Amino acid sequence: MSIVVVDNVRKSFAANEVLKGVSLTVERGQVVALVGRSGSGKSTLLRCLNGLEVIDGGRIEVAGHPMDYHPAKLRALRQDVGIVFQSFNLFPHLSVGENIMLAPGLVKGCARLEARKLAEQVLARIGLLEKIDAYPDSLSGGQQQRVAIARSLAMQPRVMLFDEVTSALDPELTEEVLAVVEQLARDGMTMLLVTHEMTFARRVADMTVFMNQGRIWESGESERIFRQPQTPEFRQFLSSTLK
Amino acid sequence: MIRSFGVDEILFLLQSTGWTLVLTITASLLGGILALGVALARISTHSVAREIARVYIAIVQGVPVLMVLFLSFYGLAHAGLELPPIIAASIALSIYASAYLGDIWRGAIESVPRQQWEASASLALTRRQQYRYVILPQSVKIALPPTVGFLVQLVKNTSIVSIVSVVELTRAGQLINNVTFQPFKVFVAVAVIYLAICYPMSRASRRLEERFRVYRGG
Numbered sequence: 001m002s003i004v005v006v007d008n009v010r011k012s013f014a015a016n017e018v019l020k021g022v023s024l025t026v027e028r029g030q031v032v033a034l035v036g037r038s039g040s041g042k043s044t045l046l047r048c049l050n051g052l053e054v055i056d057g058g059r060i061e062v063a064g065h066p067m068d069y070h071p072a073k074l075r076a077l078r079q080d081v082g083i084v085f086q087s088f089n090l091f092p093h094l095s096v097g098e099n100i101m102l103a104p105g106l107v108k109g110c111a112r113l114e115a116r117k118l119a120e121q122v123l124a125r126i127g128l129l130e131k132i133d134a135y136p137d138s139l140s141g142g143q144q145q146r147v148a149i150a151r152s153l154a155m156q157p158r159v160m161l162f163d164e165v166t167s168a169l170d171p172e173l174t175e176e177v178l179a180v181v182e183q184l185a186r187d188g189m190t191m192l193l194v195t196h197e198m199t200f201a202r203r204v205a206d207m208t209v210f211m212n213q214g215r216i217w218e219s220g221e222s223e224r225i226f227r228q229p230q231t232p233e234f235r236q237f238l239s240s241t242l243k
Numbered sequence: 244m245i246r247s248f249g250v251d252e253i254l255f256l257l258q259s260t261g262w263t264l265v266l267t268i269t270a271s272l273l274g275g276i277l278a279l280g281v282a283l284a285r286i287s288t289h290s291v292a293r294e295i296a297r298v299y300i301a302i303v304q305g306v307p308v309l310m311v312l313f314l315s316f317y318g319l320a321h322a323g324l325e326l327p328p329i330i331a332a333s334i335a336l337s338i339y340a341s342a343y344l345g346d347i348w349r350g351a352i353e354s355v356p357r358q359q360w361e362a363s364a365s366l367a368l369t370r371r372q373q374y375r376y377v378i379l380p381q382s383v384k385i386a387l388p389p390t391v392g393f394l395v396q397l398v399k400n401t402s403i404v405s406i407v408s409v410v411e412l413t414r415a416g417q418l419i420n421n422v423t424f425q426p427f428k429v430f431v432a433v434a435v436i437y438l439a440i441c442y443p444m445s446r447a448s449r450r451l452e453e454r455f456r457v458y459r460g461g
Contacts, residue, residue, distance in 0.1 A: 052364070071369070071370070075368075078367040081365075083365045085361070089362035091381075155366060155367070
């Protein structure tokens with residue numbers, strides 16, 4: 001069974017239909033890149049997958065949870081689905097360690113010591129163990145984003161969503177974040193990432209989905225569709241991003 | 244007989260200051276508890292709760308405190324519930340404080356970026372946990388200066404309860420002036436006592452603000 005099922009999903013913001021019947025399946029361990037112009041609906045699609053946006057039609061199932069907006073059902077789904085945002089969104093009043101320990105402690109009932117161990121473990125994984133007692137605003141953007149990834153990982157999600165996680169970063173900081181994402185991909189994490197980094201998508205994603213005007217315009221094995229784009233829109237999009 | 248403004252009179256002023264403080268503290272605590280409810284209702288997901296809180300704030304802010312005071316003293320007495328003046332005064336000031344603090348805190352809660360809600364919701368926190376661990380701690384810092392500013396106002400506004408014969412600082416000053424005819428001395432003394440209460444509050448607020456900044460920079 002596919003770990004992510006999106007079936008004919010529709011979503012409008014007021015009169016503006018952003019998703020016009022999108023269907024997509026993702027298998028366990030697969031890395032899927034969502035690319036396209038801003039306004040194409042790719043971020044909205046991603047945010048629908050953990051219920052941050054409520055869909056108007058169609059069906060979504062993630063990690064065995066059919067989408068249900070009842071608060072308890074939604075929390076059950078979100079325990080299995082991590083998301084990392086463009087603007088990091090760390091909790092500024094908590095230290096790095098506390099940021100990571102908060103949800104495992106509250107949601108999974110981890111004891112403090114256990115949660116602390118978990119935090120050390122995920123921080124070691126992203127190479128920032130020494131920052132465990134630092135506060136977010138003393139970290140660089142790249143470090144903050146890596147901590148945000150670690151915070152998500154601490155919940156041991158089955159699917160990870162990345163929403164333009166490097167768009168707010170300088171090029172050199174982008175690299176350090178992408179390196180972490182790539183390592184996760186190699187470790188077999190199932191993930192969907194909205195990205196503007198085409199070379200990264202091509203290299204790391206098993207499948208790339210090009211969205212245009214609220215539809216999946218073209219999709220397929222990354223290597224193949226980057227080499228041989230089938231639609232003029234994707235071809236034009238690729239040439240505009242390479243400039 | 245005309246008395247002079249001496250030690251006894253000053254002691255009387257200080258004693259009455261006790262009531263000013265009691266009123267301020269009661270209204271801050273009671274009003275504060277009410278205000279948290281008002282603020283949370285104001286931004287609740289339930290539209291009825293939101294509307295009730297909005298109307299409550301609009302009414303209390305749109306009516307002079309004096310009217311709230313008259314209603315809780317004369318109004319309730321007329322309706323058969325005769326409250327001691329100090330109780331009626333505490334109720335009136337608490338209602339007054341709840342609407343203003345409620346509105347200040349609503350603003351503080353709303354000024355926490357939407358992304359903080361999204362990030363904490365995505366980590367599967369309940370709404371209560373989001374408030375308790377993510378949103379309110381960040382709101383406190385934002386709310387602190389206007390809250391203290393309001394409490395300083397509250398200290399001074401307790402003076403209106405002199406009108407229902409609670410002998411707090413202002414009323415005590417009037418009484419002493421009536422027997423000493425030394426308004427300048429008496430009211431300067433009263434003013435100095437108010438200042439002695441309010442100024443340290445403002446100072447403490449500024450110091451707390453700085454401590455929060457240092458703490459966050461950690």
